[in-house]
Amino acid sequence: MEPAAVDDKGPAAGAAARKRMRAHRIVRIELTGVFVPFREVVSEAMAAGRGGLGMAIGAEEPWPGGDFVICRMSADDGTAGLYEVMLWLPETGTTVEQVVSVIRDHLSRYALGESPFEVERIVGRMDANVARNEVAKGLLDMACYDLMGRIVGRPVCEMLSRRPARELPMAALIPLIDPRSMAWLARAFHDSGVRTFRLKLGSGAEGDAEVVRAVREAVGGPGEGSRLRVDYNQAYSRDDAVAAIKAIEPFGIDVAEQPVGATNFVGMAEVQGRVDTPLMAHEGCFSLSDIKTLAELGGIGVVGLNSERPGGITRALEAIDFARSRGMGVVIHNQTLGIASAAQLHLAAARHQWLGHSPELFGHVMLENDLIECGIDYEGGKANVPEGPGWGVELDEEALGRYAVGPTVVIEQ
DSSP: OOOOTTHHHHHHHHHHHHHHHTOEEEEEEEEEEEEEOHHHHHHHHHSSGGGGGSSOOOSSSSOOOEEEEEEEEEEESSOEEEEEEEEEEHHEEEHHHHHHHHOOOHHHHHHSSSGGGGHHHHHHHHHHHSSSOOOHHHHHHHHHHHHHHHHTBHHHHHHOOOOOOEEEEOEEEEEOOOOOHHHHHHHHHHHHHHOOEEEEEEEEOHHHHHHHHHHHHHHOGGTOOEEEEEEOOTOOOOOHHHHHHHHHGOOSSSSOOOOTTTTTTTHHHHHHHSSSSSSEEEEEEEHHHHHHHHHHHHHOEEEESSSSSSSSSSHHHHHHHHHHHTOEEEEEOOOOOOHHHHHHHHHHTTTTHHSSOOOOEEEHBBBBBOOOOSSOOOOGGGEOOOSBTTTOOOOOOHHHHHHHOOOOOOEOO
């Protein structure tokens, strides 16, 4: 990977710069598991919702906060890059211990000794030697990008694009609770400047329509600038999904996320063929091949990305290019700590003209600490893309020690 505009000073200077960059080698990987509880008000809202989770997913696993693995990747000159991944078994299918184990015992050998600027080569080696495990691979991939940015002293978004956005309009997440409370929350976010809302649904066609009607009354219709997307968290069978989506289509819906089971690709295609609203997969979409398979089946009309899927910036860029080639929009959304939120803002900033949908990053609202020294500015319903090298944020070492669930695992060349 070579930063954009590396040749701006001429071919000879560009070649010399590339040679210097590639001389750096990854020599150390540190992995720390952390648990950060949800804010009390968030836990109370979720407890009041369906299944105690604020969404329709049929999971019994508790979700009192976020489990994360934080990676610090160091080069031979002492420069270090950061990243994090969020884990929850009903969605990611893996744990902190498993991610640490597969990196320590397997994936690290394909990064150590390599240049972070050869990230495509690193990703290719990981894919060739370890099947799936996109979450763990993505952790190393993303750390490479922060490390590259810090080495060259440039923000990642500027390495990916000559004209990145500097601020981005953001979406708000509304949990599945009673319609009146959902409408009140949406209005509160609307008053703060937010104009796109993701509504958690899954209470049946009639109940879903009641929610969407109440929210539309609270924030206004599409002609007034308010956009809605909905997330069913696998709540329905094929026929019930069709009925539920058709019941809310008159209200103007941008995207309907994961209406049927995560592995039911054929069901997604059937539902998409029977409704007008573009579908998006989430729980059932981890890799670039998943995205392409769903698209070829006709099962999605929008591509969904986050910090764990489809396995880092390298694959996310490919996914955005694929979506663009198919005329599909892209939704970037997650509930992460500050490092991953910053990274996703840099990705969105670099490809803002091709997304078509506002990103949604809600970790700063849901979690009691974001583990970065200076928080990201989300004022006015927008996010300012962090400035500075790499992701533009610094890890709060004191907070890391406070929320760590065990000792840091150190892997060296």
